[in-house]
Amino acid sequence: MKDLGDISLINIAFYGSHNSTFAIEQDGKILVVMELERFLNAKNIGLGQYNPPHPNQILFLADYVPKFLMKMYNISEFDTCYYQNADCIMDGNTCDLEKYIPAKNYVISLHHEAHAAGCFYQSSYSDALIFSFDGGGNDGMFNVYIATREDGVKLLETVINPVFNYPHFKYDLGFPYMIFGHYMGDIRHEDLATGNLVYPGKLMGLASYGKVREGWVPYFKQFYKNNPEGHNYQKFVDILQTHINKDQITMGLPEIIFDADARFTGEVAYDIAATSQRVFEECFLEIAEPYLKKYPNLPVCVTGGCGLNIILNTRLVNEFHRQVFVGPNPNDCGIAVGMLLNKMKPAEPMDITYAGLPLLGLDSIGEYLNSVTIPILTKTVNIEDVARDLFDGQIVGVARGRSEHGPRALGNRSILCNPAIAGMKDTLNEKVKHREWYRPFAPVVRLEDVSKYFEWNGESRWMSFCPKVRDEWKEKLAAITHIDGTARIQTVTREQHEFLYDLLTEFEKLSGVGVLLNTSFNVNGKPMVSTVRGAFKVFYGSAIDSIIIEDIYITKEQR
Numbered sequence: 001m002k003d004l005g006d007i008s009l010i011n012i013a014f015y016g017s018h019n020s021t022f023a024i025e026q027d028g029k030i031l032v033v034m035e036l037e038r039f040l041n042a043k044n045i046g047l048g049q050y051n052p053p054h055p056n057q058i059l060f061l062a063d064y065v066p067k068f069l070m071k072m073y074n075i076s077e078f079d080t081c082y083y084q085n086a087d088c089i090m091d092g093n094t095c096d097l098e099k100y101i102p103a104k105n106y107v108i109s110l111h112h113e114a115h116a117a118g119c120f121y122q123s124s125y126s127d128a129l130i131f132s133f134d135g136g137g138n139d140g141m142f143n144v145y146i147a148t149r150e151d152g153v154k155l156l157e158t159v160i161n162p163v164f165n166y167p168h169f170k171y172d173l174g175f176p177y178m179i180f181g182h183y184m185g186d187i188r189h190e191d192l193a194t195g196n197l198v199y200p201g202k203l204m205g206l207a208s209y210g211k212v213r214e215g216w217v218p219y220f221k222q223f224y225k226n227n228p229e230g231h232n233y234q235k236f237v238d239i240l241q242t243h244i245n246k247d248q249i250t251m252g253l254p255e256i257i258f259d260a261d262a263r264f265t266g267e268v269a270y271d272i273a274a275t276s277q278r279v280f281e282e283c284f285l286e287i288a289e290p291y292l293k294k295y296p297n298l299p300v301c302v303t304g305g306c307g308l309n310i311i312l313n314t315r316l317v318n319e320f321h322r323q324v325f326v327g328p329n330p331n332d333c334g335i336a337v338g339m340l341l342n343k344m345k346p347a348e349p350m351d352i353t354y355a356g357l358p359l360l361g362l363d364s365i366g367e368y369l370n371s372v373t374i375p376i377l378t379k380t381v382n383i384e385d386v387a388r389d390l391f392d393g394q395i396v397g398v399a400r401g402r403s404e405h406g407p408r409a410l411g412n413r414s415i416l417c418n419p420a421i422a423g424m425k426d427t428l429n430e431k432v433k434h435r436e437w438y439r440p441f442a443p444v445v446r447l448e449d450v451s452k453y454f455e456w457n458g459e460s461r462w463m464s465f466c467p468k469v470r471d472e473w474k475e476k477l478a479a480i481t482h483i484d485g486t487a488r489i490q491t492v493t494r495e496q497h498e499f500l501y502d503l504l505t506e507f508e509k510l511s512g513v514g515v516l517l518n519t520s521f522n523v524n525g526k527p528m529v530s531t532v533r534g535a536f537k538v539f540y541g542s543a544i545d546s547i548i549i550e551d552i553y554i555t556k557e558q559r
Helices: 036-040 055-072 111-122 174-183 192-207 217-225 233-245 266-294 310-320 332-344 362-370 383-391 424-433 447-453 498-511 532-541
Strands: 010-015 021-026 029-035 078-084 087-090 093-096 103-108 127-137 140-148 152-158 300-303 376-380 396-399 413-417 442-446 490-492 515-520 546-549 552-556
Touching: 010 055, 010 332, 021 055, 021 332, 029 036, 029 055, 029 332, 036 055, 078 332, 111 127, 111 140, 111 152, 111 300, 111 332, 127 174, 127 266, 140 266, 174 192, 174 266, 192 266, 192 310, 217 266, 266 310, 300 310, 362 532, 383 396, 383 498, 383 546, 383 552, 396 532, 413 424, 424 515, 442 447, 442 498, 447 490, 490 498, 498 515, 532 546
Parallel strands: 010 078, 078 103, 127 300, 396 546, 442 490
Antiparallel strands: 010 021, 021 029, 087 093, 127 140, 140 152, 376 552, 396 413, 413 515, 442 515, 546 552
């Protein structure tokens, strides 16, 4: 625990919808960020509105979680509680969850303004043009801002739907993009509320297997622009059927029929995903290009849940030759931090990459080690030993330090392996991650080596871009090279992550390759592990060979 004393003000921010998150700030420093999904081991969970836990648990958690954080940091009361989406319906009555946080002041904040501030103040830019777009908040669905360190973010435009051109109908690109995932046979079927949060990332991977059907583009574009009901899922389904089915865009293929039971597979499915990705990009650029031309010298920040679309982000860099910043937390898990940064206006970049909770349950590690039912070897972590095991083909889970803030595992809650091992991608998908066959894996590389292996010259610290793998390395790095020849790279410096950097250095000495495969330490749709118990559960229940728990190296005995 840390005694913060009584000499300064302490503020908290709370976002209650899906990806519910708490963040605490004191003296211009973010002390901790808690993503509720990691605490409850339930992916994308909310607290107040969207995707909440069982109704009987909401009020308990609203009271318990702030108390947990306050006890951890010896806080008795906050000066200000900034919040969004803090209401829920209990027994027909509206309950204001923020009232469970003891504070002198309560301030409601704006959704996209928090996204914009959170992204900008994590960047190194002194000023920037910002695009924030997602499925919607209390201030629109697609907003454009300009920002400076001194004055903060200033709204330039809340984009109105170009078909329904009046203020009630904001321009939503997130929901039209995700809905196609509901019809893909290679994507695990979910209810639409859950699918909204997991389909987009899967569609990006699937799109690379297809080709854009130019004849379909006008109809897909019409669909993207005919979504006046915002969050009404059934309305999206109705519009999809109206503007694509009835226009019979066959183009030499069997007619595409979208209905509740349709599950497209093969070439048709891949081409639908590829065409939708292209239209998503073009709809974005119709809004963005005039601003890119108006502010030619400003770097660009991209945020909101749609900021996770690495294909679009990479296109912005390659096609427009602009500096583009996408932080580690562009989706709604970053709202809480964004609210605080919007108030703080830090003069220097705020690095919150590893601002999450420490690994919980460390006091129980002896119990887990003593109750194992399989032969294991236990020793203190040594970088050379880990590098040798990775070179020999072992799969290693890492759970050490404070967790990453945001959806990407960046070395503290990671699964690492050798990307040159034949069949490694399939092994990970089938026997470790238990996920769809086509989904790609990310490489991590030292920043100074990135251009050696990839067609990329800058930083990609948070896996926000997917450049091409250089031709001479595609075969050697098959496990991280996607079907289209790209890879969602993570770059790292020793200052940013000493353990990961040194591990890459040792691995290169053995293999001649300074790249490792890095995926999140989780399985089967669960959040990244946040407890010792969770790490051991994955260790025992999957094909992982070894795990690192802080400085303890635990390996299944090889027979």
